[in-house]
Amino acid sequence: MTGEDMHTLAQELFPINRSLMGAGVRETLAILQKHIPLEISEVPSGTQVYDWTVAKEWVIRDAYIQEEHPDQVTVRVVDFKKNNLHVVGYSTPIDQYMTLEELQPHLHSMPDLPDAIPYETSYYKKDWGFCLSHNQRAHLREKYYRVMIDSEFVDGSLSYGELVIKGEEEKEVLISTYLCHPSMANDNLSGVVTAVALAKYIAEKPRRYTYRFVFGPETIGPLVYLTKHLAHLREKMIAGFNLTCFGDERLYSYLRTRDGKTLADKVAKTVLSFDQPGFKEWDFNTRASDERQYQSPHVDLPLVSLMRSKYATYPEYHTSLDNLDLVTAKGLQGSYDVAVKCLELLEHNRTYVTTTIGEPQLGKRGLYPTGERSLYTPKSKMIVDILAYADGTNDLIEISNKIGVAPWEMYSIVETLIEHGLLKAGV
Ligand code: ZN
Numbered sequence: 558m559t560g561e562d563m564h565t566l567a568q569e570l571f572p573i574n575r576s577l578m579g580a581g582v583r584e585t586l587a588i589l590q591k592h593i594p595l596e597i598s599e600v601p602s603g604t605q606v607y608d609w610t611v612a613k614e615w616v617i618r619d620a621y622i623q624e625e626h627p628d629q630v631t632v633r634v635v636d637f638k639k640n641n642l643h644v645v646g647y648s649t650p651i652d653q654y655m656t657l658e659e660l661q662p663h664l665h666s667m668p669d670l671p672d673a674i675p676y677e678t679s680y681y682k683k684d685w686g687f688c689l690s691h692n693q694r695a696h697l698r699e700k701y702y703r704v705m706i707d708s709e710f711v712d713g714s715l716s717y718g719e720l721v722i723k724g725e726e727e728k729e730v731l732i733s734t735y736l737c738h739p740s741m742a743n744d745n746l747s748g749v750v751t752a753v754a755l756a757k758y759i760a761e762k763p764r765r766y767t768y769r770f771v772f773g774p775e776t777i778g779p780l781v782y783l784t785k786h787l788a789h790l791r792e793k794m795i796a797g798f799n800l801t802c803f804g805d806e807r808l809y810s811y812l813r814t815r816d817g818k819t820l821a822d823k824v825a826k827t828v829l830s831f832d833q834p835g836f837k838e839w840d841f842n843t844r845a846s847d848e849r850q851y852q853s854p855h856v857d858l859p860l861v862s863l864m865r866s867k868y869a870t871y872p873e874y875h876t877s878l879d880n881l882d883l884v885t886a887k888g889l890q891g892s893y894d895v896a897v898k899c900l901e902l903l904e905h906n907r908t909y910v911t912t913t914i915g916e917p918q919l920g921k922r923g924l925y926p927t928g929e930r931s932l933y934t935p936k937s938k939m940i941v942d943i944l945a946y947a948d949g950t951n952d953l954i955e956i957s958n959k960i961g962v963a964p965w966e967m968y969s970i971v972e973t974l975i976e977h978g979l980l981k982a983g984v
Contacts (some may be wrong), residue, residue: 558754559889574641579614595718614713620644623703645686646678665693673876717773724764731797737774742884747804779850796821797860803892804884810837812862819859831963908951908983
């Protein structure tokens with residue numbers, strides 16, 4: 558999939574009213590199934606998930622604030638049907654007349670971003686509310702308003718999608734993203750569409766590792782998933798990536814694990830160092846996405862979050878301005894390319910060991926410049942450096958960082974050295 562394809566898919570998904578669970582999530586998963594063979598699971602409301610309980614589904618049919626005019630012409634001043642961010646997610650039903658003063662405590666707007674509609678939810682506290690731009694709010698008059706939220710809580714189920722693409726080895730790489738946000742693009746459709754593109758990419762080529770893709774709601778989604786797969790993942794998973802806020806054109810970043818030393822950390826840091834100098838590394842203390850579950854004690858799975866602008870740090874975050882102008886085809890393409898580099902590095906990464914005592918004679922194999930004033934060429938320097946560090950303990954990532962050469966520049970050289978019998982692959 559190209560950046561354009563990913564952007565087109567994001568456009569299709571953008572208007573859907575997603576929430577923690579329910580019709581919007583199912584519709585989203587069904588669209589993803591047209592691209593990749595996702596297996597969808599449903600976990601009933603009320604199911605105990607470690608310390609949490611799967612919620613009821615929130616059904617929302619309509620929501621508006623309506624101004625009642627003396628001439629009987631009614632005007633909807635805030636209308637959920639115009640933008641699904643207008644109603645606070647999981648709002649309780651209401652149909653009442655009230656003054657502006659009574660309404661105000663239930664309104665959410667952002668004075669510092671007066672054109673943006675904020676995104677608010679109240680999943681676990683029974684409440685209702687409306688979100689609107691601050692400009693829109695400033696125009697509300699001292700009137701009587703009809704406040705209507707046609708919502709309902711029903712016993713249903715939490716839906717998630719997964720796709721396992723088997724490789725030669727049982728060791729696994731996890732790609733996780735979430736799909737519980739309504740009409741916003743960077744958080745989190747960018748993660749959804751890049752994960753779909755990566756699944757297609759992985760499925761189309763031979764691979765060493767098994768890849769597991771998971772699409773569920775944030776927080777409760779990974780918890781549900783872990784109740785079923787924790788033991789397996791702890792045994793098999795070697796690295797994982799949570800994809801979020803991954804489609805704007807700003808700086809790349811990643812959020813490290815608690816100790817910052819897992820294979821996922823090494824891969825993300827090495828790829829970004831060589832490919833995107835100036836990238837930002839976020840400390841685990843700044844976590845706020847699904848790394849919170851995957852990296853919690855007793856779970857401890859080696860997973861980092863791959864991002865561009867980190868959630869909660871960019872101005873458009875959790876507002877109507879997080880749209881498909883902020884997320885671009887170019888931004889998605891760039892993020893996809895970075896993610897592919899991460900997966901390729903995982904596939905290539907091994908320890909290597911030389912087969913000769915002392916340096917091998919490279920000249921007779923055509924691997925070293927000959928002549929009276931033979932000097933290192935960049936390639937021959939790389940060859941001798943790789944051989945110098947191939948002691949069976951350094952893996953390709955460590956060699957790359959020690960010799961200052963991007964890993965992808967070494968792949969074909971390592972292959973050549975193996976063909977010449979000068980290097981043996983370790984683990
Ligand atoms: Zn979010």
